[in-house]
Amino acid sequence: MLGVRFGEDGIKGALVGRRIAIKDNIVTADQPTTASSRILEGYTSPFDATVVTQLRHAGAVISSKVSLDEFGMGSHSQTAYEGAVGSPFTRNGEALSPGGSSGGSAMAVADKSAWAALGTDTGGSVRLPAAYCGVVGFKPSYGRLSRWGVIQYANSLDTVGVLANSVADVESMYQQLDHHDARDPTSLPATVRKRMTISKIAQPAPLRVGVPLEYNISELTSAVRDTWIFTLSLLQSAGHTLVPVFLPTTRQSLSAYYVLAPAEASSNLAKYDGIRYGRRTPGNDASPAEGLPLYAKTRGEGFGEEVRRRILLGAYALSSEAIDNYFIQAQKVRRLVQRDFDRVFSTKNPLIEHAATPEADGAVGVDVLITPTAPTLPPTIAELKQQTSVESYMFDVFTVPASLAGLPAISVPIPLSAALRESIDKQDVRSVGIQILGQFGTDDVVLHAAKMIE
Numbered sequence: 001m002l003g004v005r006f007g008e009d010g011i012k013g014a015l016v017g018r019r020i021a022i023k024d025n026i027v028t029a030d031q032p033t034t035a036s037s038r039i040l041e042g043y044t045s046p047f048d049a050t051v052v053t054q055l056r057h058a059g060a061v062i063s064s065k066v067s068l069d070e071f072g073m074g075s076h077s078q079t080a081y082e083g084a085v086g087s088p089f090t091r092n093g094e095a096l097s098p099g100g101s102s103g104g105s106a107m108a109v110a111d112k113s114a115w116a117a118l119g120t121d122t123g124g125s126v127r128l129p130a131a132y133c134g135v136v137g138f139k140p141s142y143g144r145l146s147r148w149g150v151i152q153y154a155n156s157l158d159t160v161g162v163l164a165n166s167v168a169d170v171e172s173m174y175q176q177l178d179h180h181d182a183r184d185p186t187s188l189p190a191t192v193r194k195r196m197t198i199s200k201i202a203q204p205a206p207l208r209v210g211v212p213l214e215y216n217i218s219e220l221t222s223a224v225r226d227t228w229i230f231t232l233s234l235l236q237s238a239g240h241t242l243v244p245v246f247l248p249t250t251r252q253s254l255s256a257y258y259v260l261a262p263a264e265a266s267s268n269l270a271k272y273d274g275i276r277y278g279r280r281t282p283g284n285d286a287s288p289a290e291g292l293p294l295y296a297k298t299r300g301e302g303f304g305e306e307v308r309r310r311i312l313l314g315a316y317a318l319s320s321e322a323i324d325n326y327f328i329q330a331q332k333v334r335r336l337v338q339r340d341f342d343r344v345f346s347t348k349n350p351l352i353e354h355a356a357t358p359e360a361d362g363a364v365g366v367d368v369l370i371t372p373t374a375p376t377l378p379p380t381i382a383e384l385k386q387q388t389s390v391e392s393y394m395f396d397v398f399t400v401p402a403s404l405a406g407l408p409a410i411s412v413p414i415p416l417s418a419a420l421r422e423s424i425d426k427q428d429v430r431s432v433g434i435q436i437l438g439q440f441g442t443d444d445v446v447l448h449a450a451k452m453i454e
């Protein structure tokens with residue numbers, strides 16, 4: 001943990017002089033915020049997001065606003081209206097995906113232009129780019145970090161996250177941000193936070209590490225599987241216990257996520273009509289351009305293809321003809337995913353009064369779960385271009401379950417084995433992202449475990 005530091009000007013704070021990159025869907029009063037969308041071109045917020053204010057108070061320097069997939073919708077940072085984010089790595093001369101949607105944040109940390117970065121994680125957007133760029137990416141429990149001033153994608157899933165080059169650096173950022181904010185209605189109140197500190201007192205050592213068997217899918221590449229096994233065996237030889245666990249609803253998580261997130265997005269994005277924010281197509285409603293009302297023309301021009309696809313998908317899922325079959329079913333799956341997790345963790349879910357516990361089933365729970373962050377190493381941009389958008393949703397298969405349940409999760413880069421490193425070229429990614437998940441509110445246990453495998 002970083003102690004209090006003093007800047008040259010006498011400013012006191014844990015992050016004095018630290019250069020922090022901010023994902024461009026988090027508002028700043030001194031620089032424009034566009035969420036990488038043309039519809040917010042030229043928009044500057046009159047205020048700073050709470051998380052930005054907290055960093056400034058800790059003495060940090062906001063060094064840059066960095067690019068994302070438009071409104072956070074994507075896994076490869078290729079859809080920003082100002083242009084795609086590049087990866088620091090290549091494979092046989094081919095550009096690789098930096099991951100998304102916080103690709104700009106991961107890049108800034110990987111190339112050391114920033115000491116740390118803020119990202120947002122709705123279904124994996126901090127963890128996936130961290131894995132693909134070889135840095136650490138942490139998504140805290142939902143509601144711990146303020147969302148005030150964070151441009152919404154899907155409110156019930158959106159979480160601010162931190163990226164840095166080490167778990168200790170991530171932790172020192174997180175400690176500055178982990179506070180209740182009265183301006184965010186989903187910010188966890190003091191009563192719940194108090195219940196959660198119990199986990200701090202009982203920090204488990206040695207750990208019981210759950211290995212969810214459903215994550216061992218046939219699509220896992222051998223580099224990922226081998227690194228996962230290597231990490232688990234390292235923990236076992238250090239005296240921790242490995243426990244196979246079942247999370248049967250995992251398989252349905254991805255489909256549920258891609259119904260719920262677009263549904264919330266279609267509602268959130270309704271406010272971008274060219275009247276209240278950002279860009280407006282020239283013309284007026286008295287003389288509608290090409291026969292379309294002004295807001296329709298503005299939205300048609302302002303939103304990119306993927307955002308338009310999500311709005312349509314979401315509006316359909318919420319329509320009276322589809323809501324029962326899609327939205328309601330997806331909500332039910334979300335509840336089952338949460339219940340699966342509650343059954344395997346040793347700590348009770350502090351949000352649910354009568355939460356299921358493993359003891360109730362006669363079993364002993366686990367402290368953390370360890371899985372890969374993604375099934376494969378980063379794909380090349382050329383490979384992505386061959387895929388349909390639905391195929392590209394597959395990259396989130398291991399990150400969305402924690403998002404649906406609001407759990408803390410971190411991606412830690414684990415170096416590839418010497419044998420694997422020899423078989424790849426020098427510019428290729430040298431690590432695999434391994435993900436650690438914990439029960440809601442046990443963020444400290446997740447960070448503790450992350451330091452062990454780092």
Ligand code: GLN
Pocket residue numbers: 072073074075100101120121122123124125126153261396
């Ligand atoms: N790739 C996922 C999506 O497109 C997750 C994005 C995110 O976490 N912001 O929705």
